[in-house]
Amino acid sequence: MAGYDVAIVGAGIVGCALARRFAIDGARVVLLEKAHDVLDGASKGNSAILHTGFDAPANSLELDCIKAGYAEYVEIHRRMNLPLDRCGALVLAWNDEQVAALPGLMAQARENGVEDIQPMDRASLLRAEPQLAHRVRAGFRVPREALIDPWSAAHAYLYQAVQHGAELRCRAALTAADRLGERWRLDTTAGAVEAGLVINAAGLWGDHVERILTGESWFQIRPRKGQFVVYDKPAAALARHILLPVPSKITKGVVVCRTVFGNLIVGPTAEEQDSREVASLDSQTMRDLQKTGETILPALAGHEVTAAYAGLRPATEEKGYRIRADLSRGLVTVGGIRSTGLSAALGIARHVADLVGLRAGEAQHWPHMPMLAQEAQRDFLQPGNGGIACHCELVTRREIEAAMSAPAPANSLAGLKRRTRVTMGRCQGFGCTAELSRMTEGRFTQPMTRGDPDAD
Amino acid sequence: MQTDIAIIGAGPAGLGAAAELGRIGAGHVTVIEREQVPGGVPRHCGHSPFGMREFHRIMGGKTYAARLTAAAEAGGATIMCNTTVTALADGPELQLTGPEGTFTLSARAVLIATGTREASRVQRMIGGQKPGGVIPTGALQGLVHLNKQVPFRRPVILGTELVSFSALLTCRQAGIKPVAMIEQGPHVIARSPAALLPRVLGVPIHLNTNIAAIHGRERVTGVTLTGAQGGRELECDGVLLTGAFRSEAALLAASGGVIDTASTGPVVDSFGRISMPGYFAAGNLLRPVETAGASWAEGKRAAHAIHAFLRDELPDRSLNQTLTIASDTIRYALPQHIAPSGPGRHQQILLRVTRPVKGELRLSQNGQIISRRRVNAMPERRITLDLPEQPGTGAFVLSLEEAA
Ligand SMILES: Cc1cc2nc3c(=O)[nH]c(=O)nc-3n(C[C@H](O)[C@H](O)[C@H](O)COP(=O)(O)OP(=O)(O)OC[C@H]3O[C@@H](n4cnc5c(N)ncnc54)[C@H](O)[C@@H]3O)c2cc1C
Ligand SMILES: Cc1cc2nc3c(=O)[nH]c(=O)nc-3n(C[C@H](O)[C@H](O)[C@H](O)COP(=O)(O)OP(=O)(O)OC[C@H]3O[C@@H](n4cnc5c(N)ncnc54)[C@H](O)[C@@H]3O)c2cc1C
Numbered sequence: 001m002a003g004y005d006v007a008i009v010g011a012g013i014v015g016c017a018l019a020r021r022f023a024i025d026g027a028r029v030v031l032l033e034k035a036h037d038v039l040d041g042a043s044k045g046n047s048a049i050l051h052t053g054f055d056a057p058a059n060s061l062e063l064d065c066i067k068a069g070y071a072e073y074v075e076i077h078r079r080m081n082l083p084l085d086r087c088g089a090l091v092l093a094w095n096d097e098q099v100a101a102l103p104g105l106m107a108q109a110r111e112n113g114v115e116d117i118q119p120m121d122r123a124s125l126l127r128a129e130p131q132l133a134h135r136v137r138a139g140f141r142v143p144r145e146a147l148i149d150p151w152s153a154a155h156a157y158l159y160q161a162v163q164h165g166a167e168l169r170c171r172a173a174l175t176a177a178d179r180l181g182e183r184w185r186l187d188t189t190a191g192a193v194e195a196g197l198v199i200n201a202a203g204l205w206g207d208h209v210e211r212i213l214t215g216e217s218w219f220q221i222r223p224r225k226g227q228f229v230v231y232d233k234p235a236a237a238l239a240r241h242i243l244l245p246v247p248s249k250i251t252k253g254v255v256v257c258r259t260v261f262g263n264l265i266v267g268p269t270a271e272e273q274d275s276r277e278v279a280s281l282d283s284q285t286m287r288d289l290q291k292t293g294e295t296i297l298p299a300l301a302g303h304e305v306t307a308a309y310a311g312l313r314p315a316t317e318e319k320g321y322r323i324r325a326d327l328s329r330g331l332v333t334v335g336g337i338r339s340t341g342l343s344a345a346l347g348i349a350r351h352v353a354d355l356v357g358l359r360a361g362e363a364q365h366w367p368h369m370p371m372l373a374q375e376a377q378r379d380f381l382q383p384g385n386g387g388i389a390c391h392c393e394l395v396t397r398r399e400i401e402a403a404m405s406a407p408a409p410a411n412s413l414a415g416l417k418r419r420t421r422v423t424m425g426r427c428q429g430f431g432c433t434a435e436l437s438r439m440t441e442g443r444f445t446q447p448m449t450r451g452d453p454d455a456d
Numbered sequence: 457m458q459t460d461i462a463i464i465g466a467g468p469a470g471l472g473a474a475a476e477l478g479r480i481g482a483g484h485v486t487v488i489e490r491e492q493v494p495g496g497v498p499r500h501c502g503h504s505p506f507g508m509r510e511f512h513r514i515m516g517g518k519t520y521a522a523r524l525t526a527a528a529e530a531g532g533a534t535i536m537c538n539t540t541v542t543a544l545a546d547g548p549e550l551q552l553t554g555p556e557g558t559f560t561l562s563a564r565a566v567l568i569a570t571g572t573r574e575a576s577r578v579q580r581m582i583g584g585q586k587p588g589g590v591i592p593t594g595a596l597q598g599l600v601h602l603n604k605q606v607p608f609r610r611p612v613i614l615g616t617e618l619v620s621f622s623a624l625l626t627c628r629q630a631g632i633k634p635v636a637m638i639e640q641g642p643h644v645i646a647r648s649p650a651a652l653l654p655r656v657l658g659v660p661i662h663l664n665t666n667i668a669a670i671h672g673r674e675r676v677t678g679v680t681l682t683g684a685q686g687g688r689e690l691e692c693d694g695v696l697l698t699g700a701f702r703s704e705a706a707l708l709a710a711s712g713g714v715i716d717t718a719s720t721g722p723v724v725d726s727f728g729r730i731s732m733p734g735y736f737a738a739g740n741l742l743r744p745v746e747t748a749g750a751s752w753a754e755g756k757r758a759a760h761a762i763h764a765f766l767r768d769e770l771p772d773r774s775l776n777q778t779l780t781i782a783s784d785t786i787r788y789a790l791p792q793h794i795a796p797s798g799p800g801r802h803q804q805i806l807l808r809v810t811r812p813v814k815g816e817l818r819l820s821q822n823g824q825i826i827s828r829r830r831v832n833a834m835p836e837r838r839i840t841l842d843l844p845e846q847p848g849t850g851a852f853v854l855s856l857e858e859a860a
Contacts, residue, residue: 036674229578234709277673283581302717308578309586380540383557387538391490392706394542394553413588426706428576429591434500434598437605446674448588449605 004030004167007186007195009174009209010202011038013154013345014337018199020157021349023164025361030193031158031166032186034173036446037415038408039154041203042341044418045226045279045311047268048259049242050084050146051343054109054117055252061351062321063112066340068347073148076346079366080156082149083260083373089145089242090125092296093137098246105246106140116143131238131297145242147260149372150342151418155408156369157345162407163365169193170411171445174202177213184330199332199352203314204276206322206335219322219335223276224313226268229289232426233374235264235303243296252339254292261393261421262374264300266293268311279310306426313339323348325355332356367407370399372421389439390432392425397439404443412446459486459534461762462550462563464541464707467496468748469739470569471524472510472755473762478531482763485533486561488552490540494528495521496571498748500597501622509749518601520748544568544711548734565762568722568730568737569755570707572744575700577670580614584669589676589694593623596696600630608694612679613637613659614667617699617836619745621650627696628657635692637661638681643812645699645836670695699836701744708737718781718788719743725776726795726802726843727761728754736762743790743806746838761800771796777821777847779805783856785813787835794852797845804840805854809833815858817841822850831856 006022008015011033019031033040050073053066077084093099102119109117118141120128125136162168172190177198186193202209210217236258245253251270258264266289286308293300315338316322322335332352337344353360370379379385379396386397403410403419410416413423413436422436423429429436437448460483463470471494474485493499498506501517508514511523528535536554543551548566552559574592589608591599599605609632613620616639627634637654642664644651654661664684671678676695681688703721705713714723714731721742728736738758739751746754764770776793789807805819812834819827819841826844833839841854 232706234706278585280585280669281578281583283583283668286578286581286583305578306576380542380553381558383555385555385557387492387555388490388540388553391540394540426576427573427592427594427704428578430573430594433591433595433607434602434605437599437607438603441605446588449599449603449607450609 004028004193004195006030006197006199007032007184007193008199008201010041010200010205011158011168012041012043012201012203012341013039013150014203014334014341014348015201016154016157016161017345017349018201018334018352019161019166021353022358023161023166024363025353025358027358029161029166030195031161031168032172032174032188032193033168033170034189036170036412037410038158038168038170039151039418040414042312042314043150043154043203045228045309046150046342047255047257047265048147048150048342049257050148051340052114052142052144053112054114054142055105055247056112056340057319058108058111060320061323062340062344065321065344065347065351067113068350069344072346072350073153080160081369081371082153082156083371083376085147085260085373086144087147087241087258088141088143089244090120090129090139090141091244091246092125092139093246094135095137099137101246102138102140109142114142114144117141118143129240129243131299133296133298141241147242147258149260152369152372153342155419156367159367159407160363160365163367164363168408174209174212179329182330197330197332197356199334201334203337204312206314206333210333210335213331214329219316219318221276221336222315222317223273224315225271225273225279225310226313227281227285227289227310228265228267228308229286229293229305230307230309231264231266231300232304232306233262235300236262238297238299239264254289256293256296260373266290276312279312281308281310304426307424307428315339323351325352327356370402370420389435390422390425392427393421395420395422400436400439404440410444412444413440413448416440457559457561459561459563460484460766461486461565461567462548462561463487463567463569464550465489465496465569465571465739466494466525466535466537467569467571467739468498468524468752469755470496470567471528472752473567473569473738473759474528474533475524475531476756476759477762478528478533480759480763482759482766483564485531486563487528487533487535488539488541488550489535489537492538494525494535494537497594500594500601506748510752524752541707544707544713544732544735546733548732564734565765566735567758567762568708568735568741569739570704570741572701572740573704574697575702577697580697580700582667582670584671584680585673587670587672587674587676590670591694591696593619593696593698596623597626600626606630606632608632608676610635610692611694611696612667612690612692613696613698615639615698615700616644616646616651616661618646618650620698621646621653623696623698624653624657624659634659634696635690638665638667639663640666640683641835643834645834647837667695701740703741703744705741716788716792719790723792724790725773725793726791727770727798727800728758728802729773743788743808757800757802759800764799769799771798777850777852779852779854782853785809785811785856786854789854794843794847796847804842807839807841807854808837809835809839809856811835813856813858815856818855818857820853820855821848
């Protein structure tokens with residue numbers, strides 16, 4: 001049985017960031033993921049915003065982790081070739097009540113250390129965003145809110161972890177655990193492993209994994225679904241900033257924003273539900289989101305929606321992050337990373353490494369990630385790319401090959417999509433499915449097809 | 457790089473135009489195709505009938521595509537495959553990208569013939585989860601005919617257009633047994649005999665029914681039906697989304713070309729001229745969807761318009777008259793601008809209706825009816841109305857008077 005210093009349960013953005021931190025700091029790490037590929041849980045469907053923490057709960061661990069995560073992302077993104085679109089956000093008030101809430105929100109932002117916010121009146125808002133509905137009343141700008149690629153960030157953390165000796169095991173769900181003296185024996189669907197420390201980063205299954213490890217859980221996951229609609233690329237020209245509503249008590253509300261891939265998204269909703277597996281799209285909700293989008297940017301009415309998705313937030317019965325270390329039991333729990341985990345991941349990892357008392361190491365290797373941002377020098381512009389396989393998203397054959405032979409290769413079409421964007425464009429696979437299926441034959445643990453026509 | 461005439465897309469329309477331009481000696485033709493092999497959609501179709509109009513015999517899609525390619529090459533055209541057009545600029549000038557990176561191609565005239573695609577599941581507002589196994593017909597035909605692979609074994613088919621039955625045939629060839637065909641409206645959309653096929657193959661058709669949600673995490677496990685089959689769950693292992701075509705006009709829209717949101721294609725005039733000078737459009741890009749033969753004929757006709765344009769023989773655009781639609785039952789009509797007579801002119805208006813309708817189609821100008829015909833029309837079916845050779849001045853108004 002393989003022995004490790006640290007076993008991390010769950011390869012979401014948080015698990016990937018933890019694996020990176022611990023591997024760089026010199027620990028022997030194994031990352032256990034139950035799905036075919038990484039980022040299969042909460043981390044597959046978010047708004048892709050790198051938050052400053054301007055609206056986070058004051059004096060909270062969450063705020064600290066967001067700020068540290070933001071700072072570290074800014075520091076490392078260039079070395080790993082990760083996009084960072086510092087487009088800024090506008091918080092918009094549309095009625096009296098919202099206008100009245102603005103001063104409080106601005107005070108909180110300043111208290112949270114985000115001091116560069118700028119109050120804006122209607123005229124300056126319309127100058128900054130000419131397509132905005134004219135009935136907007138007032139708002140403020142948060143200049144450092146930014147857009148990133150939610151998947152390449154996590155993959156970069158993971159690749160760097162692997163380059164520093166971490167091991168990733170997919171289709172390895174934790175099923176049972178025993179504490180044997182100073183060490184853990186973990187049973188997974190892909191065999192057993194032994195480790196000195198276990199970190200529970202199981203996202204939507206955090207409480208469940210906590211029970212496997214200790215027999216009980218001190219928090220309860222309450223999945224909160226968020227649905228989005230995705231507009232085709234021409235719509236991205238309608239918005240420069242991330243357009244945020246004045247938040248309510250339970251949600252940041254429906255956001256209109258570009259993605260670094262050059263689309264425009266409208267979402268998310270905030271819907272409490274029981275299931276942690278099913279993130280269902282609802283046709284009426286999709287129509288409502290389109291309408292909401294059109295009330296904010298009227299010109300959206302003339303644009304096509306080409307896709308939609310839904311994500312589940314690993315919320316709990318309390319608002320804060322549920323992070324706790326019990327070193328006598330060799331256990332760290334990183335639970336309830338609700339709705340800011342993308343921004344906070346690197347900060348959470350640093351915080352956990354500190355809790356464990358690990359000395360910060362120096363990274364020896366820096367993966368160079370394929371850059372998928374619309375404005376970047378994409379691979380299709382470079383020689384030797386093999387030609388384009390996915391036409392809507394201009395994904396080259398070389399990019400697909402690279403994703404299948406990366407430090408943690410794609411194991412499924414879903415994984416390949418997140419690494420390259422194949423089939424995620426307006427034709428949704430009409431043009432490229434057959435070729436992708438040929439290129440990936442025998443390479444995925446979750447194949448695209450059901451074998452040849454004659455087999456049964 | 458430089459050429460006389462650049463054609464974007466090596467489908468029936470683009471290849472038809474290339475062959476004809478070669479035959480009439482209009483200049484050097486370069487066809488740009490993003491796939492590795494020319495031929496367009498028919499190349500992915502394992503079935504007939506193709507080729508009646510063009511070669512006076514019935515052949516399979518692959519053979520037909522090869523024949524079109526050979527004809528274009530015989531006319532002297534250069535076909536550049538594995539090359540994608542990523543932007544259109546004034547000049548005309550095209551931004552291209554291929555295995556060796558980007559380059560530009562300038563031309564005296566450009567024909568855009570980029571075809572269509574089927575609507576995505578979200579464009580049809582189908583909810584539910586996002587498992588593998590939800591694909592359009594284009595993908596199915598590629599998998600089965602090009603790869604000899606099957607994506608599912610017991611799918612439901614959404615749609616009853618002509619292409620839906622072509623999908624059914626593909627399923628049959630691959631040993632796939634669809635559990636049902638679903639049609640939102642009260643009638644099967646394609647004409648018989650295609651519509652008899654499901655009965656022959658034992659596939660039930662549910663009319664007035666829709667798919668509200670798709671279920672399954674990794675693979676499809678079932679769908680929820682609404683409408684006549686309301687609230688019913690149907691077990692299946694895939695969903696085949698057929699038809700509901702829209703023009704592959706994104707390249708044009710991104711480059712500032714004017715799009716008709718009703719037809720989903722570019723706004724064109726009787727010669728296929730679009731809003732950008734020197735650019736023409738033909739084939740399924742104009743109005744999804746027609747047969748390969750119709751698209752080929754449009755390409756051929758565009759060749760004559762382009763030839764005349766290069767010799768400065770087309771009537772000036774300022775002579776164009778707008779076509780206005782004065783009926784909710786008409787979904788779209790083209791060309792949107794009607795030009796006086798000249799080489800390669802569309803001699804008809806092409807239109808579609810939104811619902812089954814009987815009555816008279818009327819084209820008027822200055823309050824006078826100048827063309828009319830009786831129609832008994834169904835959605836998605838091709839309807840044409842003849843245009844006068846030399847129209848007078850004044851906007852054209854198209855209306856549909858329903859029979860009492
Ligand atoms: C709609 C929405 C919008 C959001 N917008 C933003 C945003 O704009 N900015 C931002 O910063 N954050 C945003 N977030 C939040 C962010 O996405 C989450 O905080 C983050 O993804 C949580 O990651 P995680 O790694 O904790 O959990 P997960 O991604 O759920 O990862 C947990 C992993 O554990 C695995 N697992 C579970 N059980 C087991 C087991 N027994 N054995 C092995 N593996 C197991 C799962 O398969 C999963 O891969 C948003 C979230 C949603 C849903
Ligand atoms: C699934 C299906 C089944 C069909 N079955 C039949 C049938 O049985 N009989 C029949 O008569 N008709 C059939 N049709 C219709 C027929 O295939 C079309 O009418 C015909 O292919 C239209 O020709 P086209 O040249 O306009 O477009 P396409 O054939 O679609 O050709 C367009 C070409 O442009 C290329 N292209 C697009 N964008 C770019 C770009 N930016 N750069 C470079 N190249 C580009 C594409 O790769 C493609 O090769 C079917 C259609 C479909 C979708």
